[in-house]
Amino acid sequence: MKESTNKYLISAVILALVFHGTTIFFTLESTYDALIHLFFAEHYSTSWFEPWNYKWYTGFTVTSYPPLVHQAIAALSLIGGLKFGLFTVALISITLFITGVFRFSFLMTSNRKVAGYAALLAVFSSSFLETLHIFGQLPSIIGVSVLMHALPEIYQWLKTGKIRYFFTSLSLISVTVTSHHVTPIFGMLFFIFPLIGMVILDICYDEVQSYKKIKFGLFLKVFFRQLKRNLIFGFSSLFLIVFCILPYWVNSKNNPITQVPIPHGSRDNFLEITSSGLVFFLIPWGVLLILLPYFFYRYYSKRYLFFGLSFTMLVILGTGGTTPIPRMILGDNAFNILTLDRFTLWASIMVLPLFGEFAYRFVEGDIKSLIQRKFGAVYHRLAGGFLVAIFLFMAIFTMSLGHFRPSQPQKIKMLPIVNFLNQDQHFKWRFLTLGFGDQMAWLSAQTKALTVDGNYHSARRLPELTTRPIERLENSKFKGVAGIGSLQQFLTVPEKYNLKYIFSNDKFYDPILYFCGWQRLKPLENGVMVWEKLNVPPLSSILPKDNIATWQKIMWGIIPFLTVIIAFLLNVQSIFINGLKSKIVKKPDYFNYKVTYNNFPKLMLTISHWWIFLLLIVFSYGGYIFYIKNDDQISSNNVIKAYYDAIDFKEFEKGFSLIDPEQNIKLSQYMLEVSVTDGLLSSYAKLDAIKLKPIKKSNAKVIYEVKTKWITPLEKIENTELISVVKRKRKWYIQKNTLDTDLPPDQLYSINKTAYFNQGRRRITTEQTYHEDVLKQPVLEIISAKLVKVNNSYAIIGEIQNIDNVPSDVVLKGTLYNDNNKELASYNAKYHMKHKLLPKEVSSFKINFEGIAWSKTKDSIPKTFNPDEFTPVEFSEQPTKFNLQAAGNVSNSDLFKNIVLSDLEIQNENVTGTLFNSGIQEITVPQVLVSYYNDDKEIVWVDHIFVKDGIRQQRKRNFNFNINKHQNIKIISSDMKNCFVNGLPNSSISDKMLPERNLNHNYYNFQKVDMDNFKFLKIEMNSYIGNPN
């Protein structure tokens, strides 16, 4: 009999290509992974056979990810560019997926129509939509699609033993291996093992002509008869899994993943963290959730028994941390490395044939007739409408998720950044992006400049990164203490990695950059701010790399494409014959096990109804809880939380709507008041925790003590406020505190100041800067420096002055040595100094010696966030000497000094002061540096306070701190022999420039205090201007 064309399959492919082929252009680039694959592809397009990539993490090897998809994009990019390659491969993967589902379904059901239904439904399967359009996991899709193509071939080999099928199946397995490493490993476990079981059962069926009659003895007999074939296949594929990507395994062995696991939503408890539940459970399951009883019923029928077991396993593993079972099954290590969403993906793919089968039976089969008989035709139509509605809703919902809850920042135009890096040899330093999301991979693909960051966390190499559960520095603000802690180490000692430029797309990081000594250059055309650090040497022209053997390089470069070519050659014949129907082919063996669909059990129908009923109850209850928890004004708790939420997300109009209408504040007044508040707390803080404690409660009014914890880039802020809420007409409202009414003295005033401009190079040339254009480094003098020990940590403290006639940026680097002159630790001054000094200005400084945080005790990573905390270096030996290197560079930015200490009061240990802004810029983050002196007027300690609110022009702001009570500050060394300025000994500079220094001047500053260990304080001010104008 001549086969007719399967119109379901054809329509499925056309539909998929039209639907996905158009939408990928809007979704793929903002997915999590697509741009990473693009970056890898860019690597292959420039150096196919050299796996070392210098661009990320100070170099990593691309053998850490199977290469096929990347190499395919790279090859195609030669025709039409990288993105052309990406989209072409995406289109191929879509086609492969749909046809793969068809073949897999055909294998399972032996029914072309059912397989056609399955293919059609696969087009809109929500797990596929999510994997492609939200996660962008192309290798994973291609891997699983090719695996599905392989399954019928494997069946044929196992069943018939024809050597042809042995090779076709292995050829397809090797394509799977080279495109994704995890898929074939777990594919063996979850797809191929049950398939082997099914083949055995089919052979048994052949013998007894009924599945019911198959007994365990028979099964065992056939099992042993088949064993040889199964083993041949099993070991051959195992060999292929190892061989095809051997360099990958070699690399994994040489660089085992010893890093701290990165939290992943798929390991969460879905009931607790509902957003993870939505993304990793509800969306991939979608409408399939409703049909779960049907799937279990079908997969636990005898022929599919092993699929049933495998499916059950996948469903359980996919629940992540909701139940303890997945962790028990996988073990702690695997549980923390694997992303568990893939199990749900495979489970949802595994049931696609049955989904098709259900649809077929529901639309034109026995289920239809059963329902119509039992409940009538109208009910059947309504039920159909219900299922289709949910199916379509899930598809549309999944597709639009990226639109309504963008996982990425707005698309950034990369060209200005690429141009900037090319100009003036800026690519000779490493750069860092902040707030770019996964788009940083696209930037890296377009420029030859290197970054210290990266976007493929398994390849992280720097201990600063691998010891933290962060995937990128880039988005460190979302990773709390670990993130910002990591970031600030890079910012404080950037010369360690030749890091000179930072592209910031998120102003959250601005204060930390400023206080770590970075300066703004200019915003680029795309609005991205460029920050620069002075005194960072360029990269050396030869960078270290881990070389791998040439045979590995050749394998890596050749095998992936070779597998595709071989697979194509082996399968091309059947593709054409099957596709063009040019010849009548023998029906595949599995065609003999066609199931006839009649007599759908009534019990199943009843169970399904109960299941749906149960689901409805669960969802309604969930929805109700969601409403109660989230309706802003339903309770006094909610209104405060909602108000803080609104303030946190800068939704001021919403915040305003929660304010007591009887306070008669107008929206415009409210917005004005918001617009004039600036500072660390109101502009750079992210709400971390909120604790409400009702102090006084009545029916219509509650007064809460609201304790809030805010994460700012600089430190953790705890704030306590008393807030009263009132109930008006069943809704709760917040009563707003009144605003400061202080009026500044002047309406219009002027200020004269000295401004500087540094030409850089006067002649426009690509050569090195001309000798006569090189500015002299400003001369600094280290007035005093000491090595002190407090408890178990060491610090270098002192005072430094710019004694030149030009403003200077100051970088201070301290190194500790022991008695044998062995270097013990080295670090730079971070917050405890003014990094920009005008001529003759003085700053106190302190250098803390930070170790790579938590590198020793992985478990002690604090749960709560405090960026101000640091892990002191653990010294195996006693530091006794120090070396201090000060480097000055002419700087013309951030020279605002109009901050005045206008009042001071000291009560016991408490110091209260008033800062006054006498300038014409609004101070965003004022900082107070406090130096402590002993009886001999020698400096013994330096501390800092960030004032959490900004100071507007001609306004005052109070600050408050307690005098540090370190009882056991011990001066280890006051020997300034090893202090150097711009490489010259400090003493020779002071002898030459200021031989008769008047030491009394410093004493004028001293505020007498009466403490046991400190006799004097010195207060200095520093300020960060967020929006200079």
Next chain:
Amino acid sequence: MVLKRLNSILVFCFVVNMLTAQKTNDIKLLTQKKEFISGSAIQLSFKNTSEEQIKLIVKNSYGTRILNASQKENTINFIIPEYISKVRGNLFWKIISKSNQLSGSIKVLPREKPKTIETYLGPPSIIAGGKDFTMLVTIPTDKFDNPLKEKTPVNIKTQFLENESISEEKTNNIIVYKNIFSPLKSGRMIISSESHQLNSTEIDAAIMPDNAINYDIFYSQNHNYADGNQITSFYTSTIRDAHQNIISDGTYVYFIVQNKNNKILKTSGTTINGVATAKIIHPDKEDNWQISSYIQGIAESNKTLNLTFNKAVLDYNYELLDHNRTITVGPIKSFQNQMIPDGLEVSLTLLNEGKEIYKTLKTSRKGFVSFKIDKNIYPDGIYDIRIKSAGITKELQKIKLW
């Protein structure tokens, strides 16, 4: 053992050498000239009677090269290529032949006249006063970038204000260098050099003012009342260095205020044309300030200023309303009985049996501040209330709230 073997090899070599040397005296240098001008055609001619193909190895500071000969009858010529012949210095040559060890050297002299004149000056800025100096290094070179011969005269020309000077120097070890000491005045010095009528480009050195010397400070203000809402400016006389130069713009000048309570307040200014101006806000209670100023470690004000701030607010009233739960402070009047400008801080402390239970701070508006003591938090009872503003404290004893 090893040494012995080595010795015997050396002896053998020597003997062989002697034998071959005796046998071949048939290559002779014909070129008599020992000195050439750089870039001129240098040809070394030898007389050669043997049949052997002879090569010449030449070596100079550029590198080493083997040359082939052109032969005419018994004369062989080696033409030294220009890239070797143009480099100043000794050029060593040696015949490569199985039988001959002839070697020698010729000298390549630089050209007489310079084509370029390289000049370096550093540091580019120095301090006025004659102690600091900058060093000029000049290297006149010929058209092949060879430094000219020793003792080539070079004129170093400097211009500073009205002074123009030329000093004649001679190259020594290839270069000419001169330490140029700073003049007393600040400004810009233009420096250039010249050799054989060839002039360098001009280079400039900035002469920065020297360290400041002591100066005077002044203040200006609108009135001397402590209303917390006016600005007093401090400024300096024109600050100069010991040579009467105005110090660099942007110099940071500290102003330190010691108030009546011996607390140290501070403000600062940066100089423009030697004058630094600093601002500070008036205190909001009467006070007496001692103001001194300094440029740290370098100079200070000759005198300290003494400033007295008089009370702006002599007294204020308050009113208890609404079961004593609303406390209105005011009118707060300033020195001419006008309402105090908005923003005066008024604090209210609620005490229960001498213990502070509530403290709040508000700022005045149109001369008034109003506090409300919430019945929901502070139940009815007897409390003490303390109001503090403009340095005046009001104690309200045993107030009943109900």
